[in-house]
Amino acid sequence: MSQDTATYDAAAEFQNRATTSQKLQALLHKYPWLSSMMVLVVASIIFSFFNENFLTPSNFSLILQQVAIVGAVAAGQTLIILTAGIDLSCGAIAIFASMAMAKLVQGTPAVDGDGFSIWIAFPAGLLVGMLAGAINGALVTKVKLPPFIVTLGTYNIFLALTLTYTKGTVPAHEMPPFLLTLGNYVNLGPFRLTTGVLFMILMYSVLAFVLRYTGWGRHVYAVGDDIDAARLAGISVNRVLMSVYMVAGVIFALAAWIVIGRVTVASPNTGGDLNLDSITAVVIGGTSLFGGRGTIFGSLIGAIIVGVFRNGLTLAGVDLYFQLLAIGLLIIFAVSVDQWIRKARK
Numbered sequence: 001m002s003q004d005t006a007t008y009d010a011a012a013e014f015q016n017r018a019t020t021s022q023k024l025q026a027l028l029h030k031y032p033w034l035s036s037m038m039v040l041v042v043a044s045i046i047f048s049f050f051n052e053n054f055l056t057p058s059n060f061s062l063i064l065q066q067v068a069i070v071g072a073v074a075a076g077q078t079l080i081i082l083t084a085g086i087d088l089s090c091g092a093i094a095i096f097a098s099m100a101m102a103k104l105v106q107g108t109p110a111v112d113g114d115g116f117s118i119w120i121a122f123p124a125g126l127l128v129g130m131l132a133g134a135i136n137g138a139l140v141t142k143v144k145l146p147p148f149i150v151t152l153g154t155y156n157i158f159l160a161l162t163l164t165y166t167k168g169t170v171p172a173h174e175m176p177p178f179l180l181t182l183g184n185y186v187n188l189g190p191f192r193l194t195t196g197v198l199f200m201i202l203m204y205s206v207l208a209f210v211l212r213y214t215g216w217g218r219h220v221y222a223v224g225d226d227i228d229a230a231r232l233a234g235i236s237v238n239r240v241l242m243s244v245y246m247v248a249g250v251i252f253a254l255a256a257w258i259v260i261g262r263v264t265v266a267s268p269n270t271g272g273d274l275n276l277d278s279i280t281a282v283v284i285g286g287t288s289l290f291g292g293r294g295t296i297f298g299s300l301i302g303a304i305i306v307g308v309f310r311n312g313l314t315l316a317g318v319d320l321y322f323q324l325l326a327i328g329l330l331i332i333f334a335v336s337v338d339q340w341i342r343k344a345r346k
Contacts, residue, residue, distance in 0.1 A: 078298075094256040097256040103165065
C-alpha cells in the first residue's frame with residue numbers, strides 16, 4: 001500500500017469518526033421522544049423527594065385523568081405539526097363539537113323541545129369537527145394562507161358560532177349516559193382510571209399504527225419534511241394536507257367527548273387553553289415545529305410531563321405563577337433541543 005493511500009484512509013477514518021455530541025444528535029434525531037422521556041423520568045424522581053405520595057398509583061392515576069383531554073387534543077395537533085403547520089383553533093373546534101352533541105340531544109325549538117337520538121347527535125358532533133377541519137384545510141391548501149393566520153382567525157369564528165348556537169350550558173341530567181361514558185372509572189390493579197384515559201390511549205395506538213405502517217402516514221411525514229420534494233415524488237400534497245386537517249378535526253371532536261365525561265357538563269366556557277396546552281405537549285414531546293420529525297406517542301409523553309410538573313409543583317407547595325414559569329422554561333428548552341437536533345441533518 002502506498003503512503004498516499006494510507007494517508008487517505010487515515011483521513012477518511014478520522015472524518016467519519018463521530019464525536020459524542022454528534023452521536024447524541026443522531027440518536028435523538030432517530031428517536032425524538034427519547035429526550036422527553038428522560039425529562040419525565042428525571043422530573044418524577046426529583047418530585048418524589050419533595051412528597052412521598054408523588055409516585056403512588058393513586059397520584060399517577062390522577063395525573064393521567066388530568067392530562068386525558070389535553071393529550072387527546074395533542075394527538076390531532078401532532079398530525080398538523082408533522083406537516084409543518086399549526087392549529088390554534090383546536091380548542092374552539094372541540095368545544096363547538098361538544099356543544100353540538102349536547103344541544104342536539106337536549107332538544108331544539110325546531111323539534112318542539114324533543115332532542116335527537118344520540119346516534120344522530122354524536123355523529124353530527126364528529127361531522128362538525130371534520131367540517132371545521134375541512135375549512136382550515138381549504139384555506140391552507142386552496143387559498144394558500146399560512147396555517148397560523150388561518151387557525152387564529154377560525155378560532156374566533158368557531159368560538160363565536162359556539163356562543164351564538166348554545167345560549168348556555170347543558171347539565172349532566174339533560175344528557176344521555178352515552179355522552180358521559182368516558183367519565184366512568186375503572187380499576188386496573190392499583191390504578192383507578194377513567195374510561196376517557198383508556199380511550200385516549202386507544203386513539204394514540206391507532207394513530208401510531210397509521211403513521212408508521214400506512215402510505216398515508218409516510219406521506220404526512222414526507223410533506224412535513226420537504227413539501228417540494230414530496231410534490232416532485234408524486235405525492236398529492238394538497239390532498240394530504242386536507243386529509244390531515246379533517247382527521248385532526250374528527251380527533252378534536254372525539255376529545256370533546258372526553259371533555260363532557262370529565263367535567264359532566266357541556267359548557268362553551270371550558271377548554272379555553274386547549275390550543276396552547278396541546279401545542280405545549282407536542283413540542284415538549286419532541287415533535288419538530290418545522291415538520292417531518294416526531295412521534296405520536298412523544299406528544300402523549302409531553303402531555304404527561306406537563307401534568308407531572310403541575311402536580312409535582314402543587315404537592316411541593318409551589319405557587320401557580322412559578323408553575324407557569326416552569327412550563328414556559330420547558331417549552332424553550334424543548335425548542336432549543338429541537339434546533340440542536342436539526343443540525344445533525346446538515
